[in-house]
Amino acid sequence: MKRPVLLLIALLAVSAVSFAKANGKWLEKVPAADKTRANPYSGQPEAIAAGRNLFIANCSHCHGQNAEGKGSRPDLHSERLRTATDGDLAWLLKNGEVFNGMPRWSSLPEQQRWQLVAYLRSLNQ
Amino acid sequence: MDRTSLNSCWKSKSFSFKFSILAFLLLGFYLSSALQAQEKPYFVTYSDDLEEPGNLEIETQFLTASPKNANAFFAPTVEFEYGVTAWWTTEAYLQGQATQNDSAVFTGYRLENRFRPLPREYWINPVLYVEYENVNEADKSFLEVVGHDTVTTLQVPNAILRAEIERSIEGKLILSGNGHGINFSGNFIAEKDVNEASSWEFGYALAASRPLALKGSSRRCTVCLQNFAAGAELFGGLGDRYSFGLKQTAQYAGPAISLNTPNGFTYRFSPEFGLNDNAAEVLWRFGVSYEIPQIRDWFRRSK
Numbered sequence: 001m002k003r004p005v006l007l008l009i010a011l012l013a014v015s016a017v018s019f020a021k022a023n024g025k026w027l028e029k030v031p032a033a034d035k036t037r038a039n040p041y042s043g044q045p046e047a048i049a050a051g052r053n054l055f056i057a058n059c060s061h062c063h064g065q066n067a068e069g070k071g072s073r074p075d076l077h078s079e080r081l082r083t084a085t086d087g088d089l090a091w092l093l094k095n096g097e098v099f100n101g102m103p104r105w106s107s108l109p110e111q112q113r114w115q116l117v118a119y120l121r122s123l124n125q
Numbered sequence: 126m127d128r129t130s131l132n133s134c135w136k137s138k139s140f141s142f143k144f145s146i147l148a149f150l151l152l153g154f155y156l157s158s159a160l161q162a163q164e165k166p167y168f169v170t171y172s173d174d175l176e177e178p179g180n181l182e183i184e185t186q187f188l189t190a191s192p193k194n195a196n197a198f199f200a201p202t203v204e205f206e207y208g209v210t211a212w213w214t215t216e217a218y219l220q221g222q223a224t225q226n227d228s229a230v231f232t233g234y235r236l237e238n239r240f241r242p243l244p245r246e247y248w249i250n251p252v253l254y255v256e257y258e259n260v261n262e263a264d265k266s267f268l269e270v271v272g273h274d275t276v277t278t279l280q281v282p283n284a285i286l287r288a289e290i291e292r293s294i295e296g297k298l299i300l301s302g303n304g305h306g307i308n309f310s311g312n313f314i315a316e317k318d319v320n321e322a323s324s325w326e327f328g329y330a331l332a333a334s335r336p337l338a339l340k341g342s343s344r345r346c347t348v349c350l351q352n353f354a355a356g357a358e359l360f361g362g363l364g365d366r367y368s369f370g371l372k373q374t375a376q377y378a379g380p381a382i383s384l385n386t387p388n389g390f391t392y393r394f395s396p397e398f399g400l401n402d403n404a405a406e407v408l409w410r411f412g413v414s415y416e417i418p419q420i421r422d423w424f425r426r427s428k
Contacts, residue, residue, distance in 0.1 A: 049343035061418035095245045098211040106246045107174050109306040109339040
């Protein structure tokens with residue numbers, strides 16, 4: 001009986017440790033070609049609304065219902081997101097920061113990732 | 126026993142078998158009614174998707190078939206999947222089956238881990254899979270087909286099969302890529318029984334799927350195209366170390382569909398058709414899953 005409990009504790013400990021604080025180093029990894037990509041849905045109210053729905057379904061459990069952040073998971077109303085380009089954000093959603101706690105969202109179609117970027121941009125205007 | 130009482134006995138057994146299938150389905154819906162997920166429609170093939178870190182997914186999946194020259198059966202599997210990190214997912218399975226005119230048995234458990242070794246998204250992404258299974262030969266879950274697994278095993282009574290317990294390790298190389306909204310995934314499987322001096326057995330699974338709409342909707346809807354994904358799977362055995370290939374192996378293929386609802390449930394369905402004489406005619410599969418988001422926050426002081 002003790003073994004499964006110890007195993008569970010170990011798993012939770014490893015997963016808790018794996019959540020390093022966001023430090024923005026990912027921005028240095030974005031290739032120049034990705035940085036300059038333009039969001040095809042930029043500023044479109046319908047895309048922002050769709051992005052909000054996608055955010056609630058996929059991201060709000062970690063970042064909070066209104067992207068206010070939770071624990072060590074970052075608030076998405078930030079200077080870093082304000083200054084990041086749409087291409088930076090799209091690159092992060094596609095690749096994640098898997099060794100820093102942020103999963104990849106490449107399983108979402110590209111169109112939906114751009115809708116998410118449109119929503120994140122609307123939070124930081 | 127006369128013919129009439131034999132008939133009524135068979136009818137009552139048949140009724141109780143159907144009733145138990147219905148009960149399992151209702152139980153599945155009930156268990157998953159508190160649960161959430163984003164899933165591909167595959168049942169056998171793994172894609173490179175891992176569980177989001179801190180989430181626990183609970184899935185119940187059911188398989189039923191009526192193979193020729195064997196009793197119909199129903200095999201439920203319960204699966205617990207936890208995202209330890211963004212690059213490591215761990216999973217436990219509990220399995221059982223009920224065979225018409227025979228018995229219902231617990232067939233065993235599996236423990237598996239999946240690791241993503243590369244930090245970025247490429248056009249093809251590898252995931253390494255390691256599993257330990259402690260499953261008896263009465264297992265009819267068809268979570269994979271390896272070696273020379275054929276439909277003839279389904280004709281053997283549970284009492285004989287359950288006595289033979291197989292403890293094995295299994296490795297999979299999962300390769301998966303996404304392009305234009307389509308996911309392509311392929312798994313190469315190698316399995317070895319650690320009890321006996323048996324040889325390595327091999328298998329494969331291939332699949333592709335696509336959401337029915339690529340753009341998200343601006344309104345919150347359940348039955349809209351973006352929430353459906355459709356695809357197909359092909360899987361089967363590849364023999365063993367001494368006789369590698371498709372000879373004397375079972376092969377299956379079929380369409381698969383899933384519905385990811387905004388309230389978190391994922392429903393999946395697939396009929397898988399046997400492609401040769403070694404396979405059952407059709408395996409009917411149905412699954413319901415849900416994710417409990419950020420379960421580790423329950424154990425934290427600051428949320």
